[in-house]
Amino acid sequence: MTDPTADLLPIGLEDRLPAAARALTRARRAVLDAMDIHGYDRVIPPLVEFETSLATRMNGVATRRMFRFVDPASLRTLALRSDLTVQVGRIAATSLAGAPRPLRLCYAGEVATITSDQLDPARQRLQLGAELIGSDSAAAAGEVVALAVEALTAAGAARVSVDFTLPDLVDTLAATALPLAADRIDAVRRELDGKDAGALRDVGGEAYLPLLYAAGPFEQALERLAAIDAGGALTSRIAGLRQIAARVGDRARLTLDPTERHGFEYQSWFGFTLYAEGVRGTLGRGGTYSIGGTNEPATGFTLYIDPLVDALGEAPAHDMLYLPPGHDPEIASRLRAIGWRTLAALSDGDDPAALGCSHKLVGSDPQTL
Incomplete structure (x- = not known):
């Protein structure tokens, strides 16, 4: 008797049949073309690497979410990649260490995780992105955000929105303008992330309450943020945000949530999230960071376009x-x-x-x- 479950796929994995595969391929090609015409050279890292390499190039990379197994040749632990950004960092730090900076690289490939996110059941996704290595300046961030918007638009996204954040905001303020004891910083970060005013007071972060209201449409939120910039601690960051926003112009709707940290575990002073009209959830994230092992500054973004392609529907076939x-x-x-x-x-x-x-x-x- 034939087992009716023999051909079932694991939870979080799916086939893309011809029309859906055609739509995804077109969107993927459009994103890669958008990055290529701006001077980003494509690299193609391997699907599997040593676990230690994947774990040490970026802060916040959780190896427990990776499929791991022992390499019969070296007897070392291998891992199936869950994020190509880490691999691009390794390439920049090793094979392309001597290449002129800033170095512009892009990529496209499948990634997989053992568990899925609560809001996204997929455990295998197409990841595309670009990394500008050698700079984390406002000019670099402006170029990267503008490129991310252009790439999403080329893939078919309508009315792209970009939400800016400042991942190291609490650390910056705690050092000077709004002093905090070292053992309170993590708690204040956590409650700001949770947008819980009462809990923020309870952990000694009452001075940080105005940050909860410095969120919303970019210009209004930035004005509120500037108003609490005691001692000028955030002057350079506010100027940087204005420079980035000017580079994007009217090509996307801009918002600011300065205390948002979810998904920005390895970002430094600047981060951003990408959305599009008619598509549920985020389509990508990016920001500034340092490459582990070399501490070289970099700025980049990652796109996950499967939800966009699903929202656009199946692509019509050519004659x-x-x-x-x-x-x-x-x-x-x-x-x-x-x-x-x-x-x-x-x-x-x-x-x-x-x-x-x-x-x-x-x-x-x-x-x-």
Whole structure:
């Protein structure tokens, strides 16, 4: 008796059938093209690496979420990648250590995790992104945010929104303007993240309450943030945010949530999240960071476009030209060169319409079926 569960896929994994695969491929190509025309060279890291390498190049990388196993050749622990950004950091620190800076790299590939997020059941996703290595300046951040918006728009996103954040905000203020004991910093961060005013008071962070209200549309939120910048501790960051926003211009809706830290575990002074109209959840994140092992500054972004492609729906197929038995291969080659997609008959009994063809080659000319 055949086991009805034999062909089931594990939770969080799925097949993409032809129309869905075609849509994802088009969006992927559009994103890569957008990065390429801005001078970002593509790298292709391996699917599997030593666990220690993946764990040490970025802060906040959780190896417990990776599929791990022992390499029979080296007897060391290997891990299936869960984030390509880490691998790009390794490449920049090793094989391309001597390349001129700033170094612009981009990537595209599948990543997988053992467990999924609460709001996203997928355990395998297509990850695309770009990294500008050698600078974490406002100019670098502006270039990266603008590129991320352009790439998402090229993939089909409508009305892109970008939410800015300042991941090291509490550390910066605690050092000078709003002093905190070292053992209270993590608690204040946690309650700011949770947007809980009462809990923030309870952990000794009453001076940080105004930060809870410095969120919303970019200009208004930035004004509120500037108003609590005691002693000028955030002057340079506020100036940086304005410079980044000016680079993006009106190509995206901008908001600011200065205390947001979820998803920004390895970002330094600046981070951002990407959204698009009609797509549930985030489409990507980015910001400034340091590469582990070398502490080289970098700025980059990651996109996960599967939800965008799902929201856009299946891509229509190109017209298909049926090539009957005995057709002239030179004519078929010439037609493919000018953009036709062809399907050659294997027998006289083939049905062009049933095979998805829209046209048939008659002599030297395509004719509509």
